[in-house]
Amino acid sequence: QVLLVESGGGLVQAGGSLRLSCAASGLTGRTYTMGWFRQAPGKEREFVATIRWNGGTYLPNSVKGRFTISRDNAKNTVYLQMDMLKPEDTALYYCALSSRIYQRSNALLPQDYDYWGQGTQVTVSS
Secondary structure, three states: OOEEEEEOOEEEEOOOOEEEEEEEEOOOOOOOEEEEEEEOOOOOOEEEEEEOOOOOEEOOOOOEOOEEEEEEOOOOEEEEEEOOOOHHHOEEEEEEEEOOOOOOOOOOOHHHOOEEOOOEEEEEEO
């Protein structure tokens, strides 16, 4: 059984940085895609970043240039480095894993992912 555990959330002032981590266990291979989503109160879950098994990444314009996604396959861990944080980045951040193999396309939708973590809260004060 795949288990995802996020950490690293917290309270930070606007302009500050946080690094989220997501440790995966119960995996049987390396060709999985990892992603980050966020959900603010009263809003739909929003795609934040994804990284394929081959290291390819995709981030939307809303966070591109401020956020970076990376992974350590030896540790089965994915990271989300968030810099220049804004109050609108405040949300519950979820880590997700897709067992499907993406060669060049990206997993951008919640339904593209098979497993989810419990979430870690990020609050950015103005």
